[in-house]
Amino acid sequence: MNIALLKDFFASFVRTRGIGRHFRRLVMLDSITGTSVSRELPPALSQSLVNAARSEPEALLKQLDSHPHGLSEAQADTARERFGLNEVEHEKPPSWMLHLWHCYKTPFDLLLTLLAAISYVTEDHKATIVISTMVVISVFIRFWQESKSNRAADKLKAMVSNTATVIRHDLAEDALEVARRYFEIQLHPKPPRKIELPIKLLVPGDLIVLSAGDMIPADCRLLSAKDLFVAQAAMTGESLPVEKYVLQRDDNAENVLELDNILFMGTNVVSGSATAIVVNTGNRTYFGALAQRVTLSDRTPTQFQAGVNKVAWLLIRFMFVMTPLVLFINGFTKGDWAEAFLFAMSVAVGLTPEMLPMIVTSTLAKGAVMLSRQKVIVKRLDAIQNFGAMDVLCTDKTGTLTQDKIFLAHHTDVWGEESDDVLESAYLNSYYQTGLKNLLDVAVLEHVEVHRELEVATAFRKVDEIPFDFTRRRMSVVVAEHDEHHLLICKGAVEEILSICSWVRHGDTDEPLTAELLERVRTVTAEQNADGLRVVAVASRELPPTQEAYGVADESGLTLVGYVAFLDPPKESTAPALKALAAHGVSVKVLTGDNELVTAKICREVGLEADAILLGSAVERMNDAELSLAVETHQVFAKLTPAHKERIVRLLKSNGHVVGFMGDGINDASALRTADIGISVDTAVDIAKEAADIILLEKSLMVLEEGVVEGRKTFANMLKYIKMTASSNFGNVFSVLVASAFIPFLPMLPMHLLVQNLLYDISQIAIPFDNVDEELVKEPQRWNPGDLGRFMLFFGPVSSIFDITTYCVMWFIFGANTPEQQTLFQSGWFIEGLMTQTLVVHMIRTQKIPFLESRPGTALLATTGLIMMIGISIPMGPLAHYFKLQALPLTYFPILLVILAGYMILTQAMKRYYTRRFGWR
Secondary structure (H helix, E strand, O other): OOHHHHHHHHOOOOOHHHHHHHHHHHHHHHHHHOOOHHHHOOHHHHHHHHHHHHOOHHHHHHHOOOOOOOEOHHHHHHHHHHHOOOOOHHHOOOOHHHHHHHHHOOHHHHHHHHHHHHHHHOOOHHHHHHHHHHHHHHHHHHHHHHHHHHHHHHHHHHHOOOEEEEEEOOHHHHHHHHHHHHHOOOOOOOOOEEEEEEHHHOOOOOEEEEEOOOEOOOEEEEEEEEEEEEEOHHHHOOOOOEEEOOOOOOOOOOOHHHOOOEEOOOOEEEEEEEEEEEEEOHHHOHHHHHHHOOOHHHOOOOHHHHHHHHHHHHHHHHHHHHHHHHHHHHHHHHOOHHHHHHHHHHHHHHHOOOOHHHHHHHHHHHHHHHHHHOOEEEOOOOHHHHHHHOOEEEEOOOOOOEOOOOEEEEEEEOOOOEOHHHHHHHHHHHHHOOOOOOHHHHHHHOOHHHHHHHOHHHHEEEEEEEEEEOOOOEEEEEEEEOOOEEEEEEEEEHHHHHOOEEEEEEOOEEEEOOHHHHHHHHHHHHHHHHOOEEEEEEEEEEEOOOOOOOOHHHOOOEEEEEEEEEEOOEOOOHHHHHHHHHHOOOEEEEEOOOOHHHHHHHHHHOOOOOOOEEEHHHHHHOOHHHHHHHHHHOOEEEOOOHHHHHHHHHHHHHOOOOEEEEOOOHHHHHHHHHOOEEEEEOOOOHHHHHHOOEEEOOOOHHHHHHHHHHHHHHHHHHHHHHHHHHHHHHHHHHHHHHHHHHOOOOOOOHHHHHHHHHHHHHHOOOHHHOOOOOHHHHOOOOOOHHHHHHHHHHHHHHHHHHHHHHHHHHHHHOOOOOHHHHHHHHHHHHHHHHHHHHHHHHHHOOOOOEOOOEOOOHHHHHHHHHHHHHHHHHHHOOOOOOOOOOOOOOOHHHHHHHHHHHHHHHHHHHHHHHHHHHOOO
């Protein structure tokens, strides 16, 4: 399983960002070829949706064995046994055999297998055993690490799973209904229940309730709808939401995408409310069928994946250049082309970063598990790279800077005097709305005494509602009071309410809304905003009881009743968290749709500069060039629309920043998708959680700061391996070239190189668990594969200097200068080469002095120490003859210590020079 597969395993099966790209590609193909996507899908699927769209609701309920009050638990369990879970098949984890095959079929392991086969054919059985052992260890460790990661992924996904609101009824209530009907017994059956159910448990026939922010969990047919607008760009490529209706307007429509009353899995509700019946689930949905046609290999690599691939191919290209050089130099100088070929193949093995996939996967997986302990859930593993590189965090105000515990502070009339009439109107509006109830509605509904005083249950009846949307920024309900008249009550942002008001309530009379009164209204609301209160205006209008359906056109000529003002104080942890983020190189920008006066007060209280606030109206007037400059000089943006947020994030990215966006509402979804790293919380609306890369289990910037630090540690450890591998491989090959040109025998046998490489690889297994210097987590870390070549050329030859020194020691001091003495020469270089290769792990893991100023992790220290002891014991122990090595004289080891000390000193000096000139990151 490669990084892309592991990434997709973490992603939720209804994630629209990845699949949506393929839907749009197919839709674009339709426009070129004139064909229909739906015709390429199973005919039975298209026909089932067309039939559902054309069926009468009663007939469809009967066909799906459902009920006007939904399924019972027993019926749902039976249907689940028949249809299975509501999951898309390709997102299921592969079998262990397929997973093992994915772990094996990397270019590196296939290359090693080829070399093992060549060694077997040439009867070099020892080399065959060593190479095969390398392959087995590499594949097994990767398989074990990824299996552990997959299990962790299941647990993490379960923590942020989405739910749907399902209507359930009790079968016993059916018997009561029969008794009431035939025996005329006065019974009062219980109303159907609304429960939250994980979307994977939905079955055909389930009745679901939808409101703004909900993901469509399956293919559904509408039974009722009110101003329902659905974003289905992932399916059709349409940029604007489309309105859905209960009845199909075109009876001749054959293309399922043209069905007005069908909702598709993977789309989301933008505004309005609805009740729908589930028609198809899982692979039988339009989403599932089309997803099966989209192979995971078609997906565009992320910046992180592209960087890892670039490193891998850099090393592979280096191998393709250096291996032929080694072959020809040894072939011409030694005359034994067969031996030279095997030696060149061994060099190729030494240059192969076979542990790269395992190190990257295990490092990211370990980081994801560590982040989960900080209450940060990583949905996509490669998002950790952007987490560590993030230098700008855009966040909403409510619930992030503030306590997210809004309470109703005042309910006043237009003149700022306390008014119970305003509270009563606001209560009726919040009580009867069926859309997305936000924290303001919850705060209003806490005044249960209003419910009793108004006798809501008996005096009022809901007639209709006009749901909230982010263009109008208001919502209305229409109620009948004692069935004498209809009362439209509208609640929303002050300016938007004023735009539809013609009158003002003054005591028991209504006055025309004059320019003077308008100015007074704005003065009163501004004073409350300046005190940190969020002001919502309430307006109403009496209507004759002559109609049962209302729309936006009816929101006119209203009477302004007054205001409800809410207080959401800042969190005590916000100011310290902002300072901590700034100390780690992350600047915070506030993007909110709230009033600028409230925003300014909150920002000042938490230590953010809020003297210059950029409003949405100004953003609207600016072109991209002007806004690109403005986003750099402003920290706070207020009265923004969702499009404004997305545009600001996009321009920050184009300015070279790695941008994180933290949001939890439907208005944040587009900005979450646009950001380099989308951050949401487990209490967010469905579409926000689906668009996010990271989910916080606690809505706090302090938790986020801890996650940023852990993400940078993970990224730093991954970069260590890449730097070590590149520099060590280059140095070894350079040493081999020098030895091959001037020494009349092979400086090392192929088997020696293979054993040395195997031991070196094992020593690096503990890198994901290494300690990270504080300096490396203080600043954002960028993925810059282009610098790797410079780093490799800079540090690779350092080890070659001491390899050549070892050549001279073995040649001149110990007399290993003839083919008869080559075993002694090879033993000396085997130990020194392994020692420097292992020490490079400690030298390059930090820019400080290793062991003294920066201590490695216990696991890394143990593995490298063990490998060094094993490396020395091979030529000095009883198995030396098996590896065609011999024991070295004891005088070799003091010289070896001097060589290793010189290597460490020179490497440290080069690190300081390199850091001063190029920086260590």
